[in-house]
Amino acid sequence: MTVLHTDIAVIGAGTAGLAAYRAARAAGQRAVLIEGGPYGTTCARVGCMPSKLLIAAAEAAHEARHAAPFGVRVGSVSVDGRAVMARVRAERDRFVGFVVNSVESIPAEDRLLGYARFIDNTTLQVGDVQVQARRVVIATGSRPALSEAFRALGDRLVVNDDVFAWEDLPKRVAVFGPGVIGLELGQALARLGVEVRVFGARGGVGPLSDPAIRDYARQAFQQEFYLDPNAKVQEMQREGDQVRIRYLGLDQQEHDEHFDYVLAATGRTPNVDQLGLENTTLARDARGVPLFDPLTLQCGDSPVFIAGDANHVLPLLHEAADEGKAAGENAARYPQLQPMARRAPIAVVFSDPQIAMVGLRHADLPAGQYVVGKVSFEDQGRSRVMLRNRGLMHVYAEQGSGRLLGAEWVGPRAEHIAHLLAWACQQQLTIGQMLDMPFYHPVVEEGLRTALRDAASQLIAG
Template identity: 70%
Template structure:
């Protein structure tokens, strides 16, 4: 077994790990990136990019079948070729992964080590049975994996996670989805639009990441009109019969129902990849999930020379957050113990359902009752939305009663991904509602709906 001495050892070559490695090198430290699995980030391989490829196909099918309102009639049936759909998903997915792999290939060979790392102590790692890494500092960037609740083992080989979907060669006839969060809604709706019979089951009434009761209720109604969605399902029995998944449940009409599916997609969250790292051999304090306690500003674990970034810490499992956290962790590892706070941008989250959902800044659930006003707009009669036939949606913006400052927003509606960016920039600049209303709005655009919501908030601020 050979021994390697290095300033910074980075465990994981995903988005956070690659950012940490580059930041450590930029900070003048020697760095080694350790990866035991296939190269290619979660986003490129099994996350944001392949899911958007599937959604793009679903949108094409949906729009082709919904042109009558414009006086445009498509003669004949819309035919979805499952093999062609999945061939493009896999091909383009592999292309995106290739970009990441080429980036890793560009890292000098002396800075890469293949294998699974395990802590011997705070700064000593054993990589498989071939290398001991003596580091001065360590960055944990091991990502996350889909979590599978124990009862789902009843589905045997009919149980899949989102990672499996993107390796399909064709589309199945039916899929049950457990978990109406971001992944469950995006994939469930896309599969439904591509002709797959889909039922989506949830627990507790949640829809996507929304916490505002009115916006969440609107989302539930809007999406339920398109595919079977029960965010608070009562499932009575799960199993496999004759090679198919069988679920007995209480349907939305109150009747007990039994249905069979080709697959059951578990979209029930993700778990940080920290098991097997040997963290019990370190002095790090761990939370109930076994994740090291850390400072979200510096990414440092306690006062130790260990840092954690990206999905491994499970704060905000988003690509841009992982990149920012990786840069902070790597930069601080390079100069430890003189660590400092890294960049923390205003929170922005988007769900690529149809209608889309978004959240910016503080969620409704995070705000103190009585200390803010809500500016609202429905997109049902909003001009440009009606022109395009996408007039379904509700936006709530939140403003501080005392200062008038914009605090956050939640929305389901058209072009939410674009409005989210405008609002996130406004939030990061700590603009007031009044200042936001001074900004230009063109006509006719969907952004005029945002102006309506801001005007509503401004009027309520005057009445406080």
């Protein structure tokens, strides 16, 4: 057996792991990057980028079908499923290639292929190599969470990872889970001509927590494709090369339908169950994730740190990069730790209309200590010009100080407005200071100004 000595062992070569490795090396430490699967981050391989490629194709088809109100006549629109998926896979592979090249530029002696298991807090077994480290960073990511009811469907069950390997588009797909992944992929498939049913279990739509915004989003999406956030599925079983689902529909009638695939988008689970954590002294929660400080990312008082999707706090690429860097730096300076400065929360769903959340969620606002500024995008000037006038925004401001606390909304160009609000949140701007900023005309951001003015009027009244 080979023994490898290092200052820091990083388990996982995804976004968080790469950031941790680079931070450790920048601090002058010897580091080894351990990866059991293929190189290429979740974002590039099966997440952000391939999903946006599918959405881009869906938007092209949708815009072509809805050009008539502008006086633009387009002939019949047909979707070549094989061509759509060929571009998705080709461009996906291109993005993955950039990541792989980046990883392979790391010195070979700093890379170790194989799945790691803890022997003790700082000793890892990777195949026939024993890694003896002074500190360890866990950055193993996450995977789709699947219940036993889904597993019985065999190869008729897919997760988002599988969708991007399709060579052609299926005819009918049932999507379980109207969260971020389910909404994005469900709507994209529907716009590409796939007959889609989206089923939820607890009334949720995307990540929204504001009841009024959630209800608006539900109604907006239901106008385009079947969406039941409180589905009553009575039976689901494999029948040949299809899945039969009996359910009580929105019309309160029983439906019995067959689907080519069931797409499970029911959440993700941290990849920590195969690490041999039982061999360490680390305390763990009910999911098996080590208990850790969310600012230093240290697990208990040990020389072990956990970053990215593996800790399941904020499973977003930019958060994983920040956490990886902080974990790598703290592993390098251990036991003298530095708490990381968290950025203002920002989340975007690339549906149409888009969904965005910034700062404090509605569910986390201090009761009785805030006002809500509102705007509908249905009559907002630029939105109507573009015929993208579906949307409702709520902006939350602190009573007394007037400081922006957060916002939740559904509407056009939300991905761009979200950045403006996140910057304002991070700088702790007040509603008044935001209204002192320039707003051009005619732009969708004027809708934001309307919501800010509404909040300001209530702050004055308060």
